[in-house]
Amino acid sequence: EADIYQTPRYLVIGTGKKITLECSQTMGHDKMYWYQQDPGMELHLIHYSYGVNSTEKGDLSSESTVSRIRTEHFPLTLESARPSHTSQYLCASSEYVSGTGNTIYFGEGSWLTVV
Amino acid sequence: SQKIEQNSEALNIQEGKTATLTCNYTNYSPAYLQWYRQDPGRGPVFLLLIRENEKEKRKERLKVTFDTTLKQSLFHITASQPADSATYLCALDMKQGGKLIFGQGTELSVKP
Numbered sequence: 001e002a003d004i005y006q007t008p009r010y011l012v013i014g015t016g017k018k019i020t021l022e023c024s025q026t027m028g029h030d031k032m033y034w035y036q037q038d039p040g041m042e043l044h045l046i047h048y049s050y051g052v053n054s055t056e057k058g059d060l061s062s063e064s065t066v067s068r069i070r071t072e073h074f075p076l077t078l079e080s081a082r083p084s085h086t087s088q089y090l091c092a093s094s095e096y097v098s099g100t101g102n103t104i105y106f107g108e109g110s111w112l113t114v115v
Numbered sequence: 116s117q118k119i120e121q122n123s124e125a126l127n128i129q130e131g132k133t134a135t136l137t138c139n140y141t142n143y144s145p146a147y148l149q150w151y152r153q154d155p156g157r158g159p160v161f162l163l164l165i166r167e168n169e170k171e172k173r174k175e176r177l178k179v180t181f182d183t184t185l186k187q188s189l190f191h192i193t194a195s196q197p198a199d200s201a202t203y204l205c206a207l208d209m210k211q212g213g214k215l216i217f218g219q220g221t222e223l224s225v226k227p
Contacts, residue, residue, distance in 0.1 A: 033214075042218075045214065088156075094215075101146055101147040102215060104161065106159050106160070107158055109157065
């Protein structure tokens with residue numbers, strides 16, 4: 001069982017509000033990721049981090065921002081939510097192990113609906 | 116260009132049969148190829164991986180093959196059960212690259 005937690009699981013919020021999706025992992029992994037996924041669609045990497053104070057944009061452009069001040073914590077923030085931000089956001093972490101590579105552990109996801 | 120492709124159409128099979136899912140890629144040289152299972156509304160869960168120098172890997176009812184010449188992996192579920200119904204994603208893991216490259220997934224439906 002993966003020790004990676006996301007809150008909230010479900011959030012309905014009005015347009016223009018600021019939101020932060022929380023993600024924590026207790027495995028001590030250096031690498032953390034945020035993916036965006038619409039129902040029935042593929043995963044899109046929007047942010048990743050290789051360690052504390054290291055963040056990079058992913059393959060899909062996103063108006064969200066992330067921070068990595070502590071190894072275990074990787075929050076995602078939207079300064080002004082819009083209906084186009086409605087989606088599922090999945091947080092994940094991994095650690096490179098010689099012989100098995102990077103196995104990614106996902107959280108349960110945060111479903112965001114912007115009305 | 117680089118791309119990774121899985122069967123785009125859903126796979127419907129009868130309980131007890133073997134399900135075979137395909138993952139093809141171009142212009143990548145992965146060190147590992149991984150398979151994940153994703154249930155609706157949940158995050159993907161790691162199932163198993165195969166290394167670039169391995170041809171076949173088994174885990175219980177699961178079998179994965181890896182052909183680096185064809186740039187293809189096949190994922191088999193033998194004696195399939197309705198509980199195996201889910202979306203299955205393949206992912207390429209480059210040497211120490213950190214980011215996995217995910218396929219779009221194939222939805223499997225096993226009918227009783």
